[in-house]
Amino acid sequence: MKVYFIGAGPGAPDLITIRGASCLARVSIVLYAGSLVPEIVLSHCRPGAELVNTAGLNLDEQLEYYLQAKQANQDVARLHSGDPAIYGAMSEQIQKLRQHDIEFEIIPGVSSFTAAAAELGAELTKPTISQTIILTRVSGRASAVPTLESIERLAAHQATICIFLSGPHLKSIVHDLLKHYPPSTPVALVYRATWEDQRSHRSTLCTLLDEVNVEDWKLTTMLLVGAVLDDDLQAASKLYAPEYSHKFRKARIK
Secondary structure (H helix, E strand, O other), X not given: OEEEEEEOEOOOHHHOOHHHHHHHOOOOEEEEOOOOOOHHHHHHOOOOOEEEEHHHOOHHHHHXXXXXXXXXXXXXXXXXXXXXXXXXXXXXXXXXXXXXXXXXEEEOOOOHHHHHHHHXXXXXXXXXXXXXXXXXXXXXXXXXXXXXHOHHHHHOOOOEEEEOOOHHHHHHHHHHHOOOOOOOXXXXXXXXXXXXXXXXXXXXXXXXXXXXXXXXHOOOEEEEEOHHHOOOOXXXXXXXXXXXXXXXXXXXXX
8 A cells, every 4th residue: 555645736637747647547545635736637536536625634634544545455646736845735744654654655746836937938047147946935824934034035045936825925025025136026926827717917026016906816826036037138058059069069160
């Protein structure tokens, strides 16, 4: 018996990995976060599989399903939104599994921050502009962010920053970012990237709050910030430059 932690991807059913979909098609018990994983992703599950929405279950209640499956020698799929390694609340489950000598495997998924970048048609790293991506969030009721990782402190790097679940805190986030980023820094809000009701808004730090109704961007909204979002800012890697040589290609000298 084994528990498979599967990254469901950002929402679109065809953005789950082949490995993840194959696992869902095989196992007889699937636990999923119904508040974050759209039901259409469950179309990959095998017919007759037991589907358990964990949105209303605490950790011990979820553990009972794992223990029952162990007694019946049945594999279990635990479906997480995006990639389970990022804000997946997976570590506490793994700790419980280890205590009960239950084997597990992690199947990665497409994260919502890369899905958001794709929706914007953007590359999040550009030579000489930003080669660092910061993934973060602000403190919530369930999970506190360490003081050293506050938005204000992270903003000092002026790197590309992707702020998960940013909607409810948008005003304070913008206030803290403006302490280090120039007011003209490009920003983008992306709500439910790849879902049927996805939407986005591009702006700058100094104008964003004047252009949107914060109440319209609650829950699963990501805020992306950084100069890399400026489509007019040209920056190219030397990787494909004719005069650049490497192990697989010789430079062309004019």
